[in-house]
Amino acid sequence: MPSLLMRPAARWLSAPLLALPCLVLPGAAIAQTGAPSSQSIEQVVIQLLKRRPELVREALDELQRRELSARSQQERKTLAASAKGIYDASDATVLGNPAGDVTLVEFIDYHCGYCKKIAPAIETLIQRDSQLRVLVKHLPILGPESIAAAQLALSAGQGAVAQQVHKALLGAEAIDAASLQAIGRQVGLKPVDVVAVNRQLGEVRVLSERLGIQGTPALIVGDVMFRGAVGTEELAAAIATVRRAKSAALAASAARRQARAALHPSLSTESSP
Numbered sequence: 001m002p003s004l005l006m007r008p009a010a011r012w013l014s015a016p017l018l019a020l021p022c023l024v025l026p027g028a029a030i031a032q033t034g035a036p037s038s039q040s041i042e043q044v045v046i047q048l049l050k051r052r053p054e055l056v057r058e059a060l061d062e063l064q065r066r067e068l069s070a071r072s073q074q075e076r077k078t079l080a081a082s083a084k085g086i087y088d089a090s091d092a093t094v095l096g097n098p099a100g101d102v103t104l105v106e107f108i109d110y111h112c113g114y115c116k117k118i119a120p121a122i123e124t125l126i127q128r129d130s131q132l133r134v135l136v137k138h139l140p141i142l143g144p145e146s147i148a149a150a151q152l153a154l155s156a157g158q159g160a161v162a163q164q165v166h167k168a169l170l171g172a173e174a175i176d177a178a179s180l181q182a183i184g185r186q187v188g189l190k191p192v193d194v195v196a197v198n199r200q201l202g203e204v205r206v207l208s209e210r211l212g213i214q215g216t217p218a219l220i221v222g223d224v225m226f227r228g229a230v231g232t233e234e235l236a237a238a239i240a241t242v243r244r245a246k247s248a249a250l251a252a253s254a255a256r257r258q259a260r261a262a263l264h265p266s267l268s269t270e271s272s273p
Contacts, residue, residue, distance in 0.1 A: 075223075075225055076223040078210070078212070079220065079223050085203070086207065086211075089135055091138075091201075092105075092136055092204075093135075093136040093166050094136075095133075095134035095166070096126040096129075096134045097133050099133070100129075100131045101243065102129075102133070102221075102222075103133045103134070104122070104125070104132060104134045104219060104239065105137060105219065105221075106122065106134065106136050106219050107137045107138075107139045107204070107208060107213055107218040108138065108139065108217050109139055109150075109216045110140070110146060110149040110169045110170065110172075110175050111140075111142040111143065111149070111175050112142060114216070115216050118217055121232040121235065122134060122235075129239065132239065137207070138153055138200075139204055139216055139218075140201065141215070146175065147201070148177070149169050149180060150197075151194065152165060152189070152192060153169060154196075154200050155193060156189060161187050161188075164187055165183060165187055168186070169183065211225070215228070217229065219235065221239055222241065222242035
């Protein structure tokens with residue numbers, strides 16, 4: 001009796017192969033000797049979706065997830081490429097610790113209600129985290145009064161006076177000429193250097209366009225951008241993530257130095273005083 005390996009392949013493979021179209025396309029009238037037609041496939045798909053309509057929602061959810069992932073990846077690349085402008089303090093009001101280890105960047109308009117709404121959250125973070133630096137980038141998009149308020153904020157420069165002006169503008173009931181003049185007199189500001197501050201505002205606007213920011217507030221923490229008002233804890237979590245990543249990078253760098261020193265002791269000896 002011949003062994004199984006000696007039997008002709010066609011004799012013992014024919015049955016499974018002939019049944020395969022029925023497994024792939026159940027219920028379709030498909031000739032076993034030919035390829036399935038597009039009409040047959042369409043009928044099977046329609047029948048399947050009728051039996052399991054939830055597959056449509058699952059497919060849409062997966063599509064949305066992939067689109068969000070692609071947008072997030074592109075946004076991270078854009079943030080990395082624009083890091084120099086994002087973290088430049090020359091066109092911003094600096095809050096918190098100017099030498100902090102993590103920076104939160106906020107694009108605001110003093111006429112924006114949501115910017116005023118998240119101001120307490122930003123202040124809470126500053127009070128809780130002594131190592132947090134906040135850069136307020138002025139993006140006046142809601143009219144001439146917004147521009148005038150941003151000009152006043154930038155004319156205050158950096159330091160305690162600038163922080164005082166920033167808080168006064170956020171807390172003002174109205175952003176009009178009289179209110180701005182009152183704030184300026186209160187802190188003893190000199191007349192606004194319109195040319196200088198407009199140059200700074202222009203730099204922020206160009207940066208915002210590069211980042212795709214179309215409204216305020218917009219906040220950046222590490223490689224994440226928040227568009228619109230966001231809560232204290234969500235921002236705190238993002239700050240903690242950046243801090244952990246920095247700590248891990250420092251630890252990895254120290255480990256590499258130790259490994260090099262172990263492999264080349266003479267190098268570490270020569271560098272010692």
